[in-house]
Amino acid sequence: MAGTSNLSFILNKPLDVEFQERPRPTLKSPHDVIVAVNYTGICGSDVHYWQHGAIGHYVVKDPMVLGHESAGTVVEAGAAVTTLKVGDRVALEPGYPCRRCRACLGGHYNLCPDMVFAATPPYDGTLAGFWAAPADFCYRLPDAVSLQEGALIEPLAVAVHIVRQAQVSPGQSVVVMGAGPVGLLVGAVARAFGATTVVAVDIVPSKLEFARSFAATHTYLSQRVAPEENARNILAEAGLPAGADVVIDASGAEPSIQASLHVVRVGGTYVQGGMGKPDITFPIMALCLKEVTARGSFRYGSGDYKLAIDLVAAGRIDVKRLVDGVVAFKDAEEAFRKVHGGKVIKILIAGPNEKIEGDKLDTAAPAAAPAPAEGAAEAAGCC
Ligand SMILES: [Zn+2]
Numbered sequence: 001m002a003g004t005s006n007l008s009f010i011l012n013k014p015l016d017v018e019f020q021e022r023p024r025p026t027l028k029s030p031h032d033v034i035v036a037v038n039y040t041g042i043c044g045s046d047v048h049y050w051q052h053g054a055i056g057h058y059v060v061k062d063p064m065v066l067g068h069e070s071a072g073t074v075v076e077a078g079a080a081v082t083t084l085k086v087g088d089r090v091a092l093e094p095g096y097p098c099r100r101c102r103a104c105l106g107g108h109y110n111l112c113p114d115m116v117f118a119a120t121p122p123y124d125g126t127l128a129g130f131w132a133a134p135a136d137f138c139y140r141l142p143d144a145v146s147l148q149e150g151a152l153i154e155p156l157a158v159a160v161h162i163v164r165q166a167q168v169s170p171g172q173s174v175v176v177m178g179a180g181p182v183g184l185l186v187g188a189v190a191r192a193f194g195a196t197t198v199v200a201v202d203i204v205p206s207k208l209e210f211a212r213s214f215a216a217t218h219t220y221l222s223q224r225v226a227p228e229e230n231a232r233n234i235l236a237e238a239g240l241p242a243g244a245d246v247v248i249d250a251s252g253a254e255p256s257i258q259a260s261l262h263v264v265r266v267g268g269t270y271v272q273g274g275m276g277k278p279d280i281t282f283p284i285m286a287l288c289l290k291e292v293t294a295r296g297s298f299r300y301g302s303g304d305y306k307l308a309i310d311l312v313a314a315g316r317i318d319v320k321r322l323v324d325g326v327v328a329f330k331d332a333e334e335a336f337r338k339v340h341g342g343k344v345i346k347i348l349i350a351g352p353n354e355k356i357e358g359d360k361l362d363t364a365a366p367a368a369a370p371a372p373a374e375g376a377a378e379a380a381g382c383c
């Protein structure tokens with residue numbers, strides 16, 4: 001890739017973005033590499049910052065570069081880097097923990113209180129020409145994995161972490177609430193872990209159609225009825241009279257979370273992967289009486305990126321199918337608009353130094369259909 005531009009896509013305040021040529025990052029540690037960013041996917045959290053300028057207590061106060069789902073090419077390596085060399089293609093893990101605290105030393109670096117995470121204020125994201133990162137958070141892509149697929153490793157790692165939290169094992173039944181990018185990938189990872197029944201649940205019929213073609217063995221179109229009734233219908237649809245072994249919420253929507261606790265079997269596992277409202281009414285009696293194991297899931301940790309790459313390299317998960325189009329860097333805002341409109345699953349933004357053949361966005365066949373109805377989940381947030 002030629003080009004030296006470090007053009008950056010910057011959020012000033014809600015709905016106010018601009019492009020700015022910023023100084024190219026430099027090596028700050030001999031253990032770092034500089035990566036030229038080839039492709040970046042748009043995440044629900046990027047769209048949320050663009051729309052609202054905040055997620056929970058993370059508030060954009062100063063201009064911030066968006067983006068954190070990227071793959072790129074190493075253009076410079078620090079003197080102490082032994083695992084990567086100039087020219088290597090890598091998936092970027094976009095969060096850097098302190099490596100010293102109790103969470104880090106305990107093997108749960110995703111829970112580090114001092115995490116520096118791309119496009120989470122006050123830290124800049126990866127929608128720029130170049131990115132500096134510790135070499136051990138850049139994962140070399142095997143020849144079988146393209147740079148565009150490399151940009152999908154981040155959301156796939158989110159799904160891997162969720163499915164690991166759920167401890168899905170061979171032969172199990174897994175219900176996945178929400179068929180957005182993360183819900184779809186969770187279904188695919190669950191299949192790869194040996195789940196024999198994977199039920200996708202959503203409020204948009206076309207998303208379910210896609211889910212069935214991707215990884216789901218069954219689908220259920222959620223109705224505006226009591227959560228208990230949706231739960232009964234899901235179990236009837238999937239032939240699971242005793243309940244599902246595992247239920248994963250990748251929607252963050254209150255009615256889905258409520259139905260989840262009625263879908264899970266006695267002694268089953270429920271994992272919250274989606275982010276919606278911070279507080280909801282929760283069926284805690286069902287949790288108690290069924291002795292449900294409940295877990296949260298946040299971003300990704302040790303081994304999740306590696307497994308995500310291995311699953312793609314082995315042909316177990318075809319992440320390319322989630323990509324509706326690739327746009328030039330100058331069209332980044334338009335891409336955000338399309339993702340916000342709900343008409344697409346994933347759009348990739350080419351790096352400012354990347355040449356793409358025209359604007360493929362409008363020619364790509366839409367994989368998913370229009371906008372979720374009111375009350376739908378914002379996104380299966382990872383970040
Ligand atoms: Zn994300």
Ligand SMILES: [Zn+2]
Pocket residue numbers: 097098099100101102103104105109112113114115
């Ligand atoms: Zn730490």
